[in-house]
Amino acid sequence: MVWLILGNQLLRGMKHNREFEIAWQGLKPGVHTYTYDLDDRFMQERHVDESFSNWKAKVTLVFDKHENFFMLRFDVDGRITVPCDRCGDDFELTLWDEFNLVIKLTNEETEDIEDEDDVIFIPRSETVIDISDWIYEFVVLSIPLQHIHPDNADGKPGCNQIALDLLDKLSEQTNIAKNPLWKGLDKLKD
Numbered sequence: 499m500v501w502l503i504l505g506n507q508l509l510r511g512m513k514h515n516r517e518f519e520i521a522w523q524g525l526k527p528g529v530h531t532y533t534y535d536l537d538d539r540f541m542q543e544r545h546v547d548e549s550f551s552n553w554k555a556k557v558t559l560v561f562d563k564h565e566n567f568f569m570l571r572f573d574v575d576g577r578i579t580v581p582c583d584r585c586g587d588d589f590e591l592t593l594w595d596e597f598n599l600v601i602k603l604t605n606e607e608t609e610d611i612e613d614e615d616d617v618i619f620i621p622r623s624e625t626v627i628d629i630s631d632w633i634y635e636f637v638v639l640s641i642p643l644q645h646i647h648p649d650n651a652d653g654k655p656g657c658n659q660i661a662l663d664l665l666d667k668l669s670e671q672t673n674i675a676k677n678p679l680w681k682g683l684d685k686l687k688d
């Protein structure tokens with residue numbers, strides 16, 4: 499149970515949130531790689547959509563230190579359980595994406611500088627960078643927009659057919675109820 503062990507390490511780290519802090523001053527110039535294993539606790543503490551569960555996301559951060567700026571690449575790889583948009587049954591969705599970010603060090607107050615796309619300015623005096631919010635944001639962004647059961651190996655839809663049939667019936671009934679013609683007929687009956 500690799501996930502369990504990593505989960506426990508994460509819980510211990512969470513107490514101080516040190517796990518997500520990078521003390522860049524002590525790093526040599528060049529590439530440094532960090533990995534983070536995220537679970538339900540990390541995601542739900544940040545109030546992620548509650549219909550998503552069983553978070554198992556691994557984020558690999560490649561941190562490239564230069565003198566006046568840092569280049570960060572976040573690779574997200576994982577899976578979650580989501581309800582299907584079509585039949586409502588839960589299924590497992592794969593998360594995969596990568597995100598780039600540039601952090602520029604500045605001697606000015608950062609309030610005076612407007613962030614550009616994917617470029618963050620931080621004052622040189624901020625020697626520790628907490629990356630937990632970016633990690634959360636990127637994991638959420640890696641969720642595909644469409645949540646529909648993949649097809650089975652035989653090419654048939656992987657959805658719960660019984661649920662789909664029931665939904666069909668229900669929408670038929672609502673259509674009948676909404677139809678003014680039927681309402682008129684109901685009056686005639688009285």
Ligand SMILES: [Zn+2]
Binds near residue numbers: 586587646657658
């Ligand atoms: Zn489905």
